[in-house]
Amino acid sequence: MSAPLSLIAEWPLSPSATLGSAVRTKRIEREVRARLPWAVRKYVKADTGRIALRTHEDDAEEFEAASDNIAKMLETVDVHPVLPREVEDILTISARERHKWLKDGGLQSIGKRTVKMRGGRRP
Numbered sequence: 001m002s003a004p005l006s007l008i009a010e011w012p013l014s015p016s017a018t019l020g021s022a023v024r025t026k027r028i029e030r031e032v033r034a035r036l037p038w039a040v041r042k043y044v045k046a047d048t049g050r051i052a053l054r055t056h057e058d059d060a061e062e063f064e065a066a067s068d069n070i071a072k073m074l075e076t077v078d079v080h081p082v083l084p085r086e087v088e089d090i091l092t093i094s095a096r097e098r099h100k101w102l103k104d105g106g107l108q109s110i111g112k113r114t115v116k117m118r119g120g121r122r123p
Contacts (some may be wrong), residue, residue, distance in 0.1 A: 007054065008052065010050050011070060011074050013051055016078050017078050018049075021090045024082070031080075032051060035069060035073060036066050037062065037065075037066070039062055040053070043066075081110040
C-alpha cells in the first residue's frame, strides 16, 4: 500500500481564466502537467475554481519545484487564447453555429492552428 498524499498546495483558477468552461479548465490542467517533470504530473488536478497538487512526503523536493512552476504558469493563464472547442462550451453553441458566427463577423478568429496527423493523410 502506498503512503497517503500528504503534501498539498492549491491555487485558485479565476473565472477570467476558465470563463466558466470545463473544456478550458481541462486544457489549463493539461498545459500545467505538460510543463512539469514526469514524476509529478500525475499529482496535478484541476477542479472547478482551483488547481491542486498533492504528493507524498517523500517527494518534498519535487513538490517545491512543481509548486513554484505552477504558480508561475498560473500568473499568465488569463492571456491564453480561447480555442474553438472552448468557445463552443462557453457560449453553449454547436460547431456549426460557431462557423456561422465567424462568417457573419459575430466572432473573431485567433487564426489557424496546425495539427499533426499521425498515421497518414486524411481527406
